[in-house]
Amino acid sequence: HANSPVSDITLPWLADIYVGKVNTWPNGKPLRIVLRPKAESDNTVLKSMSGEMNRAVTAALERKGMIIALTDQDNADAIENIPGTLGAATLGQITAERRRLKLLSINGVTPSTQAMTDGSYHYYKTFTMVTGAIMSPLAQKFIAFVDSNQGREILLKTGHRLAAKKNGP
Numbered sequence: 803h804a805n806s807p808v809s810d811i812t813l814p815w816l817a818d819i820y821v822g823k824v825n826t827w828p829n830g831k832p833l834r835i836v837l838r839p840k841a842e843s844d845n846t847v848l849k850s851m852s853g854e855m856n857r858a859v860t861a862a863l864e865r866k867g868m869i870i871a872l873t874d875q876d877n878a879d880a881i882e883n884i885p886g887t888l889g890a891a892t893l894g895q896i897t898a899e900r901r902r903l904k905l906l907s908i909n910g911v912t913p914s915t916q917a918m919t920d921g922s923y924h925y926y927k928t929f930t931m932v933t934g935a936i937m938s939p940l941a942q943k944f945i946a947f948v949d950s951n952q953g954r955e956i957l958l959k960t961g962h963r964l965a966a967k968k969n970g971p
Contacts, residue, residue, distance in 0.1 A: 803887045803904065807831070810907040813852050819888065820848075820858035822865060827886065836869045836880045836889035837862055844877075844890045847925055851908075878903065892927060893961035918963040926963065 807829045818824040819835060827833045838844040840863050849856040862868060869884070871877035874891070878901050881889040888906075893913050896903050905913055908925065917923035931945055947953045954964055 803881055803885060804902045805885065806888070806904045806906065808906065809904075810910055812909055813855060816908070817852065817854035817858040820855065820862045822861065832886045834869060834884065834887050835862060836871050836877055836884070836887050838871060838877060838890070843927055847927055848890055851925060875899075894957075897959075897961035915958065915961060915963045929962075 807827045815824065819833060825833055845859055845863070848859045869880055869887070871880045871889070874895055877889055878891055878895060878899065881887045881891065882902050891901070891903065893905070893915070895901065896905065907913070908923075911917055911923050913923050913925070918926050931948065933941060933945070937945075948957070957964060
């Protein structure tokens with residue numbers, strides 16, 4: 803949430819939040835997490851952060867009464883609009899959609915494309931475009947745009963780290 807009273811969070815504290823040991827911010831105000839459905843990739847990233855986080859996210863998903871956002875937009879909306887919330891979202895979504903959310907550093911490392919590129923920030927999703935053997939002209943045009951200099955520039959400006967450009971199909 804944009805009004806989060808902290809700027810940095812540690813993995814042990816984050817695990818305590820997800821497991822339910824911590825339910826207030828340091829200023830005493832209620833802290834609520836926004837979860838994604840069990841099979842959502844945000845949970846995979848959160849669980850991969852540490853063994854503690856794996857157990858904590860699993861426990862949070864089993865607790866009754868939790869806020870569960872079905873889509874990325876529902877998730878960002880909930881974090882933006884429900885006071886005291888904490889949730890996972892991608893830098894790309896926050897930047898591209900101009901979300902009013904506060905990015906928290908984790909163990910002192912702020913999420914950024916530079917931090918992902920230099921290896922200091924380890925928590926991110928990989929997006930891949932996959933097609934069938936036969937693509938419509940519109941799909942071909944979209945993929946060509948995404949891979950163009952203009953498309954890659956837009957991705958970089960919106961918080962995405964890019965893989966090396968490939969030649970050929």
